[in-house]
Amino acid sequence: MLIAYLLISSSLATTPAKTCIDYEIPVTIEFLNYIIAKPFQSNYDVVDLVSNLASRTAATDFQPYSGAALQTASYTISATFCAPGDTASSTGIVLLASHGLNFDRSYWDPSISPASYSFVDFAIARGYSVFYYDRLGVGKSSLVSGYLAQASNQVAILQNLAHEIKEGNYTGELGIPKSLILIGHSFGSSISAAAATVEPDICDGLVLTGFSYNGTNGAGFLEALQPRIAATQSPGKWHQLDTGYITGVDLFSSINVFFKAPDYNPAVTKYANENKQPFAINEAISTAIVDTQAKNFTGVAMIITGQYDLIFCTGQCDAVIEHPAASIFSKAKAFEAISFPGAGHGLNFASNATLAFKRITDFLGANGL
Numbered sequence: 001m002l003i004a005y006l007l008i009s010s011s012l013a014t015t016p017a018k019t020c021i022d023y024e025i026p027v028t029i030e031f032l033n034y035i036i037a038k039p040f041q042s043n044y045d046v047v048d049l050v051s052n053l054a055s056r057t058a059a060t061d062f063q064p065y066s067g068a069a070l071q072t073a074s075y076t077i078s079a080t081f082c083a084p085g086d087t088a089s090s091t092g093i094v095l096l097a098s099h100g101l102n103f104d105r106s107y108w109d110p111s112i113s114p115a116s117y118s119f120v121d122f123a124i125a126r127g128y129s130v131f132y133y134d135r136l137g138v139g140k141s142s143l144v145s146g147y148l149a150q151a152s153n154q155v156a157i158l159q160n161l162a163h164e165i166k167e168g169n170y171t172g173e174l175g176i177p178k179s180l181i182l183i184g185h186s187f188g189s190s191i192s193a194a195a196a197t198v199e200p201d202i203c204d205g206l207v208l209t210g211f212s213y214n215g216t217n218g219a220g221f222l223e224a225l226q227p228r229i230a231a232t233q234s235p236g237k238w239h240q241l242d243t244g245y246i247t248g249v250d251l252f253s254s255i256n257v258f259f260k261a262p263d264y265n266p267a268v269t270k271y272a273n274e275n276k277q278p279f280a281i282n283e284a285i286s287t288a289i290v291d292t293q294a295k296n297f298t299g300v301a302m303i304i305t306g307q308y309d310l311i312f313c314t315g316q317c318d319a320v321i322e323h324p325a326a327s328i329f330s331k332a333k334a335f336e337a338i339s340f341p342g343a344g345h346g347l348n349f350a351s352n353a354t355l356a357f358k359r360i361t362d363f364l365g366a367n368g369l
């Protein structure tokens, strides 16, 4: 099923013409399902899990899983593919974008001030095409339990989507891309790096935003966000989600995790909070299990993370973002790590996000992508 639409904006000179197509994509995957030992009965259980995970000794004395089982399942992934409206300006290069926790695919193309925050528009204006999708359990993709959605199945789905795109499926009139770049934000970066670890030739370029290999285990993320069961927080919106879906307690916990003063517009923090998406507790926990060290990746690799990223740099990326990333990507054709000045974890919503976008496309362009 597809719906094509042509968007031509005249209101903003910087918003490029783009041709977008929505797809509902069937995928069948095999994955190792890590089973959470104690599903939440209430927010008391959520708080208890968060404090157990954040314990200094969690690695040795806390085990959230009761076991793991190989599983095969079929889902539908909802995606959008956008290409430059003026096909003559297209590079034929596709960016496959995976969003992080707390967002849906609109992270890449928010409706608030697209000229300042839309990565899709920025990339389109430079001739790239962008394929962006709702991860399993989010937005219009298949709804599954928050105890089931986890890194293993999200990685398998991403691999599946990359294979389809490389064969010219779901790329509109572009057909087979000249090159494929995986780009992610946060958890979306973790699954992109994991896909390039198990399958080093999956893409020609790998861009990891809101990510580092030199952080804490992410427990600080949950302590700062103070998640609550989404269905209890907003039954009107989220009654259909089981207790495995959680979401930040309020606007300020969201700012604490995703923004850094003074590098944001308060209206943008409100927009992000009003459009936030619950995430699966198992996604938050399972990231630590998958191998994200893509040591055999030989394409072009980049890490770009807000200088003050709480989750991946414990609030300061300077001087740590390139270690041990540079040695992990020692086989990459080119590698750059950037601690992006001023920004917090939600890089695309930082005041000067377009400068970060420019660092990304400049680096890709300088390396043949």
Ligand SMILES: *[C@@H]1O[C@H](CO)[C@@H](O)[C@H](O)[C@H]1NC(C)=O
Pocket (backbone or CB within 6 Å): 163, 164, 167, 169
């Ligand atoms: C691409 O689509 C064709 C036609 O539907 C299908 O036969 C092929 O398996 C798809 N490619 C992948 C990698 O799924």
Ligand SMILES: *[C@@H]1O[C@H](CO)[C@@H](O)[C@H](O)[C@H]1NC(C)=O
Pocket (backbone or CB within 6 Å): 262, 263, 264, 340, 341, 342, 343, 351, 352, 355
């Ligand atoms: C982004 O803005 C912040 C403050 O809002 C500033 O500190 C930082 O230098 C800016 N980044 C760049 C790359 O100009």
Ligand SMILES: *[C@@H]1O[C@H](CO)[C@@H](O)[C@H](O)[C@H]1NC(C)=O
Pocket (backbone or CB within 6 Å): 197, 198, 293, 295, 296
């Ligand atoms: C990288 O490639 C080498 C040689 O083929 C192989 O032994 C190793 O297991 C690979 N590493 C990963 C992380 O897959």
Ligand SMILES: *[C@@H]1O[C@H](CO)[C@@H](O)[C@H](O)[C@H]1NC(C)=O
Pocket (backbone or CB within 6 Å): 213, 214, 319, 320, 321, 323, 324
């Ligand atoms: C993180 O960065 C610091 C500072 O460069 C470095 O000393 C440390 O070894 C890095 N951690 C890892 C795991 O490489």
